[in-house]
């Protein structure tokens with residue numbers, strides 16, 4: 391078992407593979423072993439257009455429209471149209487603030503950490519552009535503790551050159567799964583409590599210290615920095631017409647070269663695995679979209695496009711880009727039960743159905759996986775009782791993940807009930823932080 | 829445009845035990861842990877009084893009647 395930061399540093403070393411369509415866009419083309427400084431960043435991407443034109447009107451009209459034409463959606467998991475979010479904050483009354491969400495609370499995911507560790511200036515450029523578009527007077531970057539030092543250095547480099555029209559600072563993220571939920575990020579900054587708050591009020595109207603607040607994923611903002619430089623048409627040369635652009639993926643599990651890669655949305659799932667060296671063993675299934683994601687069968691998923699439309703037949707979505715390859719030797723039910731326990735323990739402890747429901751579900755599922763007496767009927771009843779009943783979508787995500795495990799590994803249920811298991815190894819595939827493993 | 833009312837619970841404020849379900853049994857049932865499950869959709873006109881009673885009786889101010897505008 392490895393910790394989240396060990397995991398991040400382990401896969402940081404893998405070089406991204408340049409693919410078709412001028413990828414990678416966000417990650418450096420070759421791995422230099424240290425972050426790209428400002429000079430290297432500008433040599434690679436060029437200067438932002440018309441820096442002198444960074445007045446609110448030019449930003450709000452020109453660049454916002456370009457981002458809308460690009461069709462950029464959030465890369466933090468929910469795929470919400472970025473232009474609509476920017477417009478909502480720009481229209482709200484008050485002095486807005488931009489919060490870069492680099493929390494990446496999901497232990498299996500490393501894409502935001504790798505992005506900030508290699509191209510911190512791209513993320514900062516995007517955040518400062520978002521500030522200009524929304525009229526924000528401040529940028530706060532919430533970054534994984536492993537990369538705050540790198541971001542701090544990048545900010546210092548820019549400050550010395552007076553590059554940015556608004557103050558930019560970095561705050562280490564809280565190390566919890568739910569800490570990356572947008573209202574939890576704001577609560578962490580305001581009160582030091584990394585747990586979600588009730589909606590309403592909406593963050594776009596009433597967020598950090600009552601100010602209109604844009605909470606945007608780090609990768610999303612890096613795309614903003616490139617759209618403003620190269621335009622919507624360029625952005626759309628990768629991806630599909632309905633889901634344009636590229637996205638970062640974290641590929642882990644039974645692949646030869648696990649790590650963070652960049653792919654065009656809609657790339658076949660097998661090509662996504664190949665970008666990480668391809669399967670290292672015979673596979674049983676893939677987990678797509680993270681710990682709120684969906685188990686899909688292998689090789690059935692191989693030819694599907696890695697996009698929301700492409701994965702729809704298997705009821706999966708790319709979300710924040712996690713792909714975990716489960717080897718045939720591992721037990722999908724045991725993996726699902728282990729992560730279910732982790733998700734239950736990571737409940738922020740505020741909402742009854744999430745606190746009691748997820749705990750009951752994880753315990754029952756643990757019994758199922760261990761071949762102890764358990765009630766599947768009760769398990770299913772609880773899953774439907776908990777779905778949609780929290781202040782945030784933590785229980786919904788957990789339910790989605792557990793249901794997909796029960797469905798895909800259904801044939802395993804009988805085996806387990808009779809004390810068998812088709813898996814031949816107990817080596818965990820999905821990382822769960824050590825302190826919480828039971 | 830008509831403004832319909834929906835009953836909403838703030839799950840962070842709610843502590844369970846279900847006083848609300850006792851005064852509005854048609855609108856609120858309890859899950860296996862004693863937390864309120866609100867019937868889907870807008871409050872039917874005939875149950876508006878029940879809904880208001882539930883909001884009033886909640887000691888933690890966890891329930892509210894919110895306007896939900898629907899076309900037509």
Ligand SMILES: Cc1cc2nc3c(=O)[nH]c(=O)nc-3n(C[C@H](O)[C@H](O)[C@H](O)COP(=O)(O)O)c2cc1C
Nearest residue numbers: 464465466491493494495570571572606607610783
């Ligand atoms: C439990 C939970 C955890 C989340 N964790 C993260 C996270 O670590 N990073 C992130 O960017 N978004 C996370 N999100 C999504 C955020 O709430 C929010 O949608 C996102 O930061 C918005 O940015 P985007 O539109 O650029 O994707 C999480 C959501 C939930 C429900």
Ligand code: SF4
Nearest residue numbers: 738740741744780782
């Ligand atoms: S649903 Fe769960 S994780 Fe979300 S705020 Fe409530 S208790 Fe916390």
Ligand code: SF4
Nearest residue numbers: 842843844846848886
């Ligand atoms: S009365 Fe209030 S606190 Fe009690 S269960 Fe109902 S909503 Fe929750």
